[in-house]
Amino acid sequence: MVDSKFAILIVDDEQDTREMLTSGLRRKGYMASSVVSGEEAIEEIKKNKYEIVILDIKLPGIDGIQALEEIKKLKPEIEAIMITGYSSIEAAIVSMKKNAYDYVEKPISIDKIVLIIEKALEKHRLMETVALYEISKAIFSTIEFDELLQIIVDLTMKVLRSDDAAVMLFNEEKKLYIAISYALDEQIAKETKLAVGERIAGWVAERCQPVILINGLKNDIRFQGIQGRENIKSALVVPLTKNNQVFGILTVNRISIVDNFNNGDLYKANIFASLVSLALDNANLYKELQKAKNQFIRSSEELKNNDAVVMSTFVELKKTNEELQFSQKQLMQSGKLAALGRLVSDMAHEVNNPLMVISGTAQLSLMESLTVKEIRDNFQTIVSECVRAKEIIDRLLRFSLPSKGEFKEVDINNVIKSIVSLVKHQFELTGVVVGERYADNPLLVLVDEKQIQEMILNLLNNAKDAISGKGTISIATYVKENLVRISIEDSGSGMSDEVLNKLFNPFFTTKDKGTGLGLSISQSIIKNNSGQLHFQSVPGVGTTAIISLPLRKRQA
Numbered sequence: 001m002v003d004s005k006f007a008i009l010i011v012d013d014e015q016d017t018r019e020m021l022t023s024g025l026r027r028k029g030y031m032a033s034s035v036v037s038g039e040e041a042i043e044e045i046k047k048n049k050y051e052i053v054i055l056d057i058k059l060p061g062i063d064g065i066q067a068l069e070e071i072k073k074l075k076p077e078i079e080a081i082m083i084t085g086y087s088s089i090e091a092a093i094v095s096m097k098k099n100a101y102d103y104v105e106k107p108i109s110i111d112k113i114v115l116i117i118e119k120a121l122e123k124h125r126l127m128e129t130v131a132l133y134e135i136s137k138a139i140f141s142t143i144e145f146d147e148l149l150q151i152i153v154d155l156t157m158k159v160l161r162s163d164d165a166a167v168m169l170f171n172e173e174k175k176l177y178i179a180i181s182y183a184l185d186e187q188i189a190k191e192t193k194l195a196v197g198e199r200i201a202g203w204v205a206e207r208c209q210p211v212i213l214i215n216g217l218k219n220d221i222r223f224q225g226i227q228g229r230e231n232i233k234s235a236l237v238v239p240l241t242k243n244n245q246v247f248g249i250l251t252v253n254r255i256s257i258v259d260n261f262n263n264g265d266l267y268k269a270n271i272f273a274s275l276v277s278l279a280l281d282n283a284n285l286y287k288e289l290q291k292a293k294n295q296f297i298r299s300s301e302e303l304k305n306n307d308a309v310v311m312s313t314f315v316e317l318k319k320t321n322e323e324l325q326f327s328q329k330q331l332m333q334s335g336k337l338a339a340l341g342r343l344v345s346d347m348a349h350e351v352n353n354p355l356m357v358i359s360g361t362a363q364l365s366l367m368e369s370l371t372v373k374e375i376r377d378n379f380q381t382i383v384s385e386c387v388r389a390k391e392i393i394d395r396l397l398r399f400s401l402p403s404k405g406e407f408k409e410v411d412i413n414n415v416i417k418s419i420v421s422l423v424k425h426q427f428e429l430t431g432v433v434v435g436e437r438y439a440d441n442p443l444l445v446l447v448d449e450k451q452i453q454e455m456i457l458n459l460l461n462n463a464k465d466a467i468s469g470k471g472t473i474s475i476a477t478y479v480k481e482n483l484v485r486i487s488i489e490d491s492g493s494g495m496s497d498e499v500l501n502k503l504f505n506p507f508f509t510t511k512d513k514g515t516g517l518g519l520s521i522s523q524s525i526i527k528n529n530s531g532q533l534h535f536q537s538v539p540g541v542g543t544t545a546i547i548s549l550p551l552r553k554r555q556a
């Protein structure tokens with residue numbers, strides 16, 4: 001069975017020959033149809049796609065040779081087989097000069113003509129393959145998007161014998177814009193933005209269906225409203241698709257070329273459009289890849305900068321650790337603050353947590369499958385965990401540095417006043433009012449002033465953290481028996497019994513960025529200064545921290 005995709009047109013005024021050929025070729029599996037004159041043949045070829053024409057040289061009206069000339073002008077790729085009588089050998093030679101493929105003499109047998117048809121088809125296939133090969137070679141010669149658009153327009157005009165062509169693509173707003181046009185006025189090209197369904201391009205995009213226009217724009221209502229193209233005689237509008245989705249439109253126009261496009265051209269345009277779609281998709285992918293590559297390079301630069309932040313935090317962390325080891329040794333040697341020894345070993349454990357997060361996240365970042373955003377997020381985690389680890393160490397260092405035995409007699413009112421003056425204004429800016437009430441007389445205590453200051457500052461900060469929005473903190477000093485009492489009362493969230501029980505546990509915190517070290521260290525400090533620290537708290541009402549220190553009697 002013959003590939004029925006090939007169509008044959010029989011042109012003969014003799015009814016017998018016509019019918020014999022038509023039915024005989026159909027039986028052999030060809031798509032065969034017939035007309036009686038050269039004029040009819042030309043009209044038919046304009047409208048429909050044929051690979052082969054079997055032409056009688058002797059025809060009424062224009063003869064077979066004239067018809068051949070016209071057909072070759074319209075469709076040079078059509079192979080023509082001429083039918084000659086005994087007396088028309090000369091005419092057969094003329095037709096061969098005019099590019100007929102072959103000729104057969106009457107009387108014709110089907111077998112004889114099928115042999116010629118098969119050879120002609122073979123040549124036709126070969127020519128199509130060569131043409132397609134040439135076209136695809138040209139189309140796939142570049143991957144650069146803009147260069148490709150230019151090649152497409154040039155080739156379209158050549159392949160489809162037209163004097164204008166354009167490619168429209170969808171922009172981000174899902175509107176068709178003119179990516180390239182051979183002859184359209186630049187301003188009009190720039191301003192044209194068509195929604196799906198709008199004008200002929202939108203119509204084709206909406207239905208994913210090609211359209212052919214013949215005999216001028218007025219002939220087809222769908223072509224109304226085209227700007228700068230009022231003189232189009234014939235046009236092809238073909239969708240460009242990927243996975244059955246329209247991503248653009250190819251338009252081909254004949255303006256000064258008088259012949260209309262025919263179904264054969266439309267068929268060719270469809271094949272051409274599928275090649276164009278493939279090439280544009282490749283180029284687009286390449287463009288996206290280039291964009292992603294550039295973005296990746298930019299992000300890696302940023303990441304490198306981030307890297308620098310992480311590195312410097314690591315270096316600082318290492319330095320702080322060394323300092324810590326040194327002070328730990330000093331502490332242990334002096335035998336003072338033994339409780340801190342336990343704290344330090346707890347701290348080693350606690351600092352290990354952020355370090356585990358850091359090393360885990362860093363390892364995760366080394367995996368190739370992560371997106372740039374994921375890598376950036378990981379670096380963010382690393383940076384904040386480094387900061388947290390460093391804060392823990394800093395905090396501990398500040399408290400654990402040896403006091404060098406700097407116990408001295410101070411008026412606790414003055415110590416508190418100096419601390420409050422530091423924070424009062426800042427607290428009030430956030431709506432927290434600080435009230436102060438001091439015992440009249442100087443309240444002398446023998447303490448390590450720096451440590452006591454740190455401790456009170458920590459308690460004030462905790463009180464403020466417990467207040468969301470507006471609130472009050474009242475600090476008061478008084479004497480009860482032989483003890484100086486400092487109370488810090490806040491109108492904050494208060495604490496549940498569960499929190500109260502864990503309050504002095506090193507690293508216990510309910511805050512996002514807390515270290516959980518403030519109170520455990522405060523407790524060590526207060527013990528070191530022969531005092532006590534207590535809390536009273538009512539959930540939802542507030543908390544009061546009470547510090548007791550031995551009152552020193554002024555020497556007479």
Ligand code: ADP
Nearest residue numbers: 462463466509510511514515516517518519543
């Ligand atoms: P951190 O400052 O990291 O939270 P602290 O040792 O200072 O560590 O405090 C431990 C926890 O005790 C806090 O996270 C908080 O839950 C609770 N806390 C301390 N002071 C108060 C307060 N005045 N009001 C309510 N809760 C408090």
